[in-house]
Amino acid sequence: MIKQLTVFLTNEKGRLAAACRVLADAGINLRSLNVADTADFGVARIICDNPDDALQALQHAGYRAAITDVVAVCVPDVLGGLADLLAFMDTLDVNIEYGYCFVNGGGNAIDILKVDGGADVEERLIEAGYVCPKAEDVYNF
Amino acid sequence: MFFQEEFETMPREQLRELQLLRMRDTFKRCYDNVDFYKKAFNGAGVVPEDLKSLDDLRKFPFTVKQDMRDAYPYKLFAVPMDKVARIHASSGTTGQATVVGHTAGDLARWGECFARGIRMADLGPGTVMQVAYGYGLFTGGLGAHVGGEVAGCCVIPASSGNTKRQIQMIKDMGVELLACTPSYALLIADSAIEMGYDPAVDFKLKAGIFGAEPSSDGMRREIAQKLGIRYCDVYGLSEIMGPGVAMECGHGEGLHFAEDHFYPEIIDPDTLEPLPDGEWGELVITTLTRECTPLVRYRTRDISRIIAQPCSCGRTHRRIDRIIGRTDDMLIIRGVNVFPSQIEQVIAEVPGIATQYQITVGTRGSLDYVELAVEMAPDFVFDEIRQLEGLKKKLAAELKSNLQIAVDIRIVEPHTIERSEGKAKRVIDLRKNTGTIRGIGK
Numbered sequence: 253m254i255k256q257l258t259v260f261l262t263n264e265k266g267r268l269a270a271a272c273r274v275l276a277d278a279g280i281n282l283r284s285l286n287v288a289d290t291a292d293f294g295v296a297r298i299i300c301d302n303p304d305d306a307l308q309a310l311q312h313a314g315y316r317a318a319i320t321d322v323v324a325v326c327v328p329d330v331l332g333g334l335a336d337l338l339a340f341m342d343t344l345d346v347n348i349e350y351g352y353c354f355v356n357g358g359g360n361a362i363d364i365l366k367v368d369g370g371a372d373v374e375e376r377l378i379e380a381g382y383v384c385p386k387a388e389d390v391y392n393f
Numbered sequence: 394m395f396f397q398e399e400f401e402t403m404p405r406e407q408l409r410e411l412q413l414l415r416m417r418d419t420f421k422r423c424y425d426n427v428d429f430y431k432k433a434f435n436g437a438g439v440v441p442e443d444l445k446s447l448d449d450l451r452k453f454p455f456t457v458k459q460d461m462r463d464a465y466p467y468k469l470f471a472v473p474m475d476k477v478a479r480i481h482a483s484s485g486t487t488g489q490a491t492v493v494g495h496t497a498g499d500l501a502r503w504g505e506c507f508a509r510g511i512r513m514a515d516l517g518p519g520t521v522m523q524v525a526y527g528y529g530l531f532t533g534g535l536g537a538h539v540g541g542e543v544a545g546c547c548v549i550p551a552s553s554g555n556t557k558r559q560i561q562m563i564k565d566m567g568v569e570l571l572a573c574t575p576s577y578a579l580l581i582a583d584s585a586i587e588m589g590y591d592p593a594v595d596f597k598l599k600a601g602i603f604g605a606e607p608s609s610d611g612m613r614r615e616i617a618q619k620l621g622i623r624y625c626d627v628y629g630l631s632e633i634m635g636p637g638v639a640m641e642c643g644h645g646e647g648l649h650f651a652e653d654h655f656y657p658e659i660i661d662p663d664t665l666e667p668l669p670d671g672e673w674g675e676l677v678i679t680t681l682t683r684e685c686t687p688l689v690r691y692r693t694r695d696i697s698r699i700i701a702q703p704c705s706c707g708r709t710h711r712r713i714d715r716i717i718g719r720t721d722d723m724l725i726i727r728g729v730n731v732f733p734s735q736i737e738q739v740i741a742e743v744p745g746i747a748t749q750y751q752i753t754v755g756t757r758g759s760l761d762y763v764e765l766a767v768e769m770a771p772d773f774v775f776d777e778i779r780q781l782e783g784l785k786k787k788l789a790a791e792l793k794s795n796l797q798i799a800v801d802i803r804i805v806e807p808h809t810i811e812r813s814e815g816k817a818k819r820v821i822d823l824r825k826n827t828g829t830i831r832g833i834g835k
């Protein structure tokens with residue numbers, strides 16, 4: 253399990269930029285940023301190098317922020333990589349609430365999944381031959 | 394336990410006869426002795442003799458707070474000064490003070506009204522009662538004080554303030570009944586806990602009679618639990634008498650209105666027409682036995698409803714519900730009357746929503762819309778959009794089913810809802826004049 257930083261933002265111009273500014277000022281490096289939004293609010297999901305410090309910085313600045321446990325899985329950056337993973341997840345009888353992936357220059361992709369209903373998802377992925385990177389490796393990807 | 398069983402349990406028919414008799418007498422005294430009423434009655438084309446049944450009351454004119462201010466200081470007195478025993482007055486922070494006089498008889502009946510509430514709490518002779526309302530021109534202190542004496546209690550006139558000493562006396566003197574405002578009761582409870590006491594265990598307190606300001610269900614529960622007491626609500630206003638106009642028996646909802654001394658009506662504050670029992674509206678009171686400052690159809694601006702169902706305690710006096718607001722706070726949204734306190738109550742019962750809120754009412758085209766901004770509770774899990782959408786839907790559905798209004802919910806970031814002097818600005822009505830902001834709970 254790795255720690256995702258989750259931030260609640262009203263859907264107004266400049267709110268996301270302001271939150272990112274708070275993180276930058278606190279010396280936090282962002283690895284990935286994924287925003288889910290509706291007409292009046294959005295939820296920013298952030299993978300960064302120091303989620304605990306980032307949480308503190310945001311809360312101190314008055315933001316509604318939290319840490320959410322998510323699963324990280326390495327997927328070869330090839331055609332069908334993600335589809336195969338999701339097909340496997342289907343067999344585990346767990347719900348994927350949301351997911352996103354990020355890629356580095358070296359052709360590797362990390363899929364981030366919020367899974368509901370399986371504390372042992374990580375173990376079972378590893379048993380099936382998937383690579384679940386260590387938290388530090390994701391934070392410094 | 395009754396204090397004046399004959400009057401408190403009088404059969405309804407007989408009570409209505411007594412009310413009519415006393416109302417007619419009151420109207421005659423008003424008309425004969427007070428210029429204001431003579432003019433008002435003449436203006437409405439009525440004389441006291443036109444009151445042939447209680448239903449005729451609706452023909453008579455209302456009295457409002459401004460009439461009392463205009464009558465400053467003695468113009469509403471219906472007795473000569475040698476019959477006036479005491480004077481109370483409102484603070485007059487929003488204009489001219491309102492002065493209310495009491496004859497010896499008025500004071501005696503006031504004491505009896507309050508004493509009924511003490512007996513409702515099953516207390517009386519042998520009870521040590523501490524009065525922590527302020528004493529003075531404000532009716533709380535002396536009203537409760539005389540009520541306690543008339544009920545046969547041993548009364549400690551502590552007045553308000555010096556909370557540590559209050560707590561020391563409650564403990565050392567074995568106080569069983571506390572009378573004060575709800576907010577002061579909570580301060581006493583919290584201070585006692587801070588001093589290392591468990592008031593529910595360490596003190597002999599059995600009941601509290603709390604009034605003079607609004608208190609929510611949550612606050613009631615908190616006070617009752619922390620002090621380990623029965624919470625008894627008291628209603629009253631200085632224009633009418635003071636605390637004791639209605640008191641809570643604890644057997645059912647609401648407070649028994651002292652109907653042998655006061656006649657309640659609920660009116661629609663817009664049409665001014667009386668409403669049937671059970672409907673919410675403005676409480677209007679006609680005094681039946683007041684000698685010095687009798688009032689005819691006084692508009693209290695308090696919002697309540699009459700509960701006419703018989704109460705299991707045996708009292709026949711109808712009850713009024715908890716005051717849910719003031720007419721000044723009332724919002725009319727697409728023809729439905731809504732009070733900020735009602736919205737507040739719905740919010741409090743939806744888990745996941747924090748207590749801060751702000752209502753904006755405006756017009757889109759020809760229709761009113763209501764937008765409610767809320768914050769999520771600190772422990773609400775919000776990383777999935779559907780959790781937040783679910784929270785909005787739940788709150789909207791509760792508001793729809795409880796208040797019959799459609800509300801657009803907006804979940805906002807913490808500290809978005811403006812606060813002024815510690816109090817949030819609860820209502821923004823864009824329909825009347827741009828940006829008028831009204832607070833509640835003044």
Ligand SMILES: [Zn+2]
Pocket residue numbers: 642643644645649704705706707708
């Ligand atoms: Zn009762």
